[in-house]
Amino acid sequence: MIELDEIDRRILLALARDATQSAGALGRRFGLSQPAMWRRIRRLQEAGAIKGRRLRLNAEALGFGVTVFLGVKLGRKGRASLSDFERAVSAIPEVQTVEHVLGLYDFRLRVVARDLPDFERVLRRRIMTLPGAGEVEANVLLSEERLPGPL
Template identity: 70%
Template sequence: MSGLDGTDLAILRLLAADATRSAAEIGRAVGLGQPAAWRRIRSLTESGVLAGRRVVLDNAALGFGVTVFLGIRLAAKGRTSLEDFERAVTAIPEVQLVQHVLGQFDYRLRITARDISDFERILRRRIMTLPGIGQVEANVLLSEERRPGPLGTLAQG
């Protein structure tokens, strides 16, 4: 985290709110010219602080109205390798996120489905047939809020 000044943090906050902003817009917002803002953004990217920019899709608008979080514990019998499980689960298009976690479960998955019937089909035909599946627990997402992330805890510049 060292080496970031108030201007860098301001740029990161602006990009976190809207990654489509141009270097000229960001520069105006933080009191820099476009070339200086672009150099700062490039430096943040090259140092790994800015790891990429993403488009956020509205799943419901695309016809995927159900999001389910699955906790998965791999079976002790058979000793499926983590790599085999990860390779198989990431090949399922409805699985949006795979997290290897510590705790009650070995993995946490975020799955999008058109509706509950579609989720049941995904669970039965794709998830439960994965290598090494043991215990599975499903939690259906009711609502979601966007959190600012770690930038909200850093000193304002």
């Protein structure tokens, strides 16, 4: 685990809000030179505190108006391993996240689709045909009040 000082915490918060900020702009904001800011950011990356920078797309603006969370319970654990299912479901473009979870279901998936008929197609033709796919529970996202942020 990395030791974080107050400036490190503020840098992480600033980058979590907007990862496109330059080291020069961050340095001016926190009273550091650009090279000093780069050293801090590089140290945070090397320590694993920063895993990468991501571009967040607006699914709705791109024509994907439905988001569904699926709980998937594997039906034939003996014939299809967890990793086989995980690898296969990760290859489906509409599946945004794949989480192996503990509880009633084995996996939790975030799936985007153009509309409900499109989601039904993805579910029936892609997800339910995967090796080991068993019971599913679908929860349609109505609204997202809080977007993922810093820890």
